[in-house]
Amino acid sequence: MTTINAATYPIHFEEKGYNELTSLVSERNYSSVFILVDDNTLDCCYPRFIQLFATDKPIEVIQIDAGEVHKNIETCMEVWNVMTELGADRKSLLITLGGGVITDLGGFVASTFKRGIDFVNIPTTLLSMVDASVGGKTGVDLGVLKNQIGVFANPELIIIDSEYLHTVTPREIRSGTAEIIKYGMTHDIKLFNEIKDNDKLNIVDLIHRSIEIKNEVVLEDPKEQGVRKVLNWGHTIGHGVESYFLENPKKEALTHGEAIAIGMVCEAYLSAKVLEFPEDKVSEVKDTIIKIYGKVVLSEGDFQPILELMKHDKKNIGGEINFVLLNDYEDFKINSKASDDLIKESLQFYNL
Structure with a gap:
């Protein structure tokens, strides 16, 4: 390479x-x-x-x-x-x-x-x-x-x-795969399709392209003042979930990628509600994530603590939670907003 x-x-x-x-x-x-x-x-x-x-x-x-x-x-x-x-x-x-x-x-x-x-x-x-x-x-x-x-x-x-x-374990490989899925949805749908459609995929083949994408974004915006925020697709809710499972003694800690995968499902739902992300693609995202990562149990009692942790996200300004959302694959919008109720609704959507 x-x-x-x-x-x-x-x-x-x-x-x-x-x-x-x-x-x-x-x-x-x-x-x-x-x-x-x-x-x-x-x-x-x-x-x-x-x-x-x-x-x-x-x-x-x-x-x-x-x-x-x-x-x-x-x-x-x-x-x-x-x-x-x-x-x-x-x-x-x-x-x-x-x-x-x-x-x-x-x-x-x-x-x-x-x-x-x-x-x-x-x-x-x-x-x-x-x-x-x-x-x-x-x-x-x-x-x-x-x-x-x-x-x-x-x-x-x-x-x-x-x-x-x-x-490393297969679980750790799946964790890293979540970031490649992120690059696929935001920049190169071929990456997402390779993962979605190929059960025998050699993930090593996708590493070089994934790094190319991240490097291109960082070269354009080294200190995350603008477009680099796209690399947080799935991470706003995902980090909240990851932190909540890390601090709660009754929960088994998730890997970073497992939490981000949940975040991508929820933020795909938000993308459909706030922007124009197609409903069939919301279902595609959810189905693909569940197929790869299985289902994590989230109770309604978890929603508010996750939301509170999200309010510490580094992208937030003036106390407002900022999202990267999708109009479509490879078509994103940074600094998007969603109400607390809609965020909880997205977590419930993941549960369904």
């Missing part, structure tokens, strides 16, 4: 990426290299990485606990302290090796340590390959509120190595 050039960094694919990383470390003459991993990627991904990365620079591995619940400022403080104890300086490099939690948190750690050191993202899950690691967003959660603390900061390069997908 050909390299994709973002604003200030390249996105390399497969083993070429490791050759470029080796050259980068040599050319920049970094004083030391730190690898940020979690419990899973240390065991499953680090052995492949260290075989393919050649350097004579000192390497230190920093391990954190796996999971969204650890994507917080407390974990950042632990990493900053370890880096300090190990002698990291402004000429150090941080390599993130993991899923979205690792690339988001690691990028934030690097971009704030000593006012910013270089970092490289090596995403190991489908979700982080097609979304989290690309685009320069870094950050952590504030309690259960998603990505409330962070900065825009670009890596020096990204390596997309599909071999790491052999280390």
Whole structure:
């Protein structure tokens, strides 16, 4: 797969990426290299990485606990302290090796340590390959509120190595597939149709196009002042659902993609009510999502708490919830509004 050039960094694919990383470390003459991993990627991904990365620079591995619940400022403080104890300086490099939690948190750690050191993202899950690691967003959660603390900061390069997908569960593959569905509905319906119509699909074949789409949007609007908000299709309600299931001890936590899938069904319903999204396509979205992800039980008692969490969404202005909605596939409208009652109605529609 050909390299994709973002604003200030390249996105390399497969083993070429490791050759470029080796050259980068040599050319920049970094004083030391730190690898940020979690419990899973240390065991499953680090052995492949260290075989393919050649350097004579000192390497230190920093391990954190796996999971969204650890994507917080407390974990950042632990990493900053370890880096300090190990002698990291402004000429150090941080390599993130993991899923979205690792690339988001690691990028934030690097971009704030000593006012910013270089970092490289090596995403190991489908979700982080097609979304989290690309685009320069870094950050952590504030309690259960998603990505409330962070900065825009670009890596020096990204390596997309599909071999790491052999280390993740089918559930995690489905989670990442939700972001590809998002790109399909908003930018390239062929992606959505491939997923909808092909039970034997090799999802790796869709990664390059998905990253192309995200990169094109980010190049046009790097700091989400306008059109980049389209990347939040399904996320306004989806993040509310994800946060609610994360904080409620009676609920089993959802993956990011499972929550976003629910959000896309609800926001397709809103699109039909607020804009002109065709009813038959609302049904198509719902049927496809249920086929892939199954049905999550939402009770009417869940609706108001989800709505309250949605009011903390980063796109909101003046307390009003802002949506990305669809007139049709590949035809979206940012900064759309919907009443609280209509939002609850959309959650009920998902339940039917």
